[in-house]
Amino acid sequence: MLIIRRRGRHETGRIQQEMAEVFQSWVIGFRPLLRSQGGVWRPPTEVFEDESGLVVRVEIAGVREADLEVVVDDAMVRISGVRQPREGEQRKTYHEMGIVYGPFVTEILLPFAVELDDVQAVYDQGLLEVSLPRARASRVVPLRTPEPAAEEE
Numbered sequence: 001m002l003i004i005r006r007r008g009r010h011e012t013g014r015i016q017q018e019m020a021e022v023f024q025s026w027v028i029g030f031r032p033l034l035r036s037q038g039g040v041w042r043p044p045t046e047v048f049e050d051e052s053g054l055v056v057r058v059e060i061a062g063v064r065e066a067d068l069e070v071v072v073d074d075a076m077v078r079i080s081g082v083r084q085p086r087e088g089e090q091r092k093t094y095h096e097m098g099i100v101y102g103p104f105v106t107e108i109l110l111p112f113a114v115e116l117d118d119v120q121a122v123y124d125q126g127l128l129e130v131s132l133p134r135a136r137a138s139r140v141v142p143l144r145t146p147e148p149a150a151e152e153e
Helices: 014-027
Strands: 002-005 045-049 053-059 068-072 076-083 102-109 120-124 127-133
Touching: 045 102, 053 076, 068 127, 076 127
Parallel strands: 002 068
Antiparallel strands: 045 053, 053 127, 068 076, 076 102, 120 127
């Protein structure tokens, strides 16, 4: 799993894209978009705050750790990868097919500044959990009074 931390601005128009996805999901029956832009799907995602910061949890069972990428910058976290079909499977007649294969991506706008150097990602039992600790808003700097120079006699 690759974690990339970036400092800088996110691409312009990201908020408009998120709003368009929300409105599109309403049109197709209040379901999240599973497919968009050329076969790329969005896995089920939870985003919540705890006492230390933001937690992003993504359900991506069957994805190899080497096929995952987590990119964090000042404004968003982007999780992407590929779920490959099982090797050696021959053509079948499906009665139900609910597992999505191929490339996926989920992007979450950060509601507050995070400590980029302390971001943690753990992939266990099909769930990827990314912990983004909240950045300290400010720091108290202690003031020092310079020592008077010793006078020579």
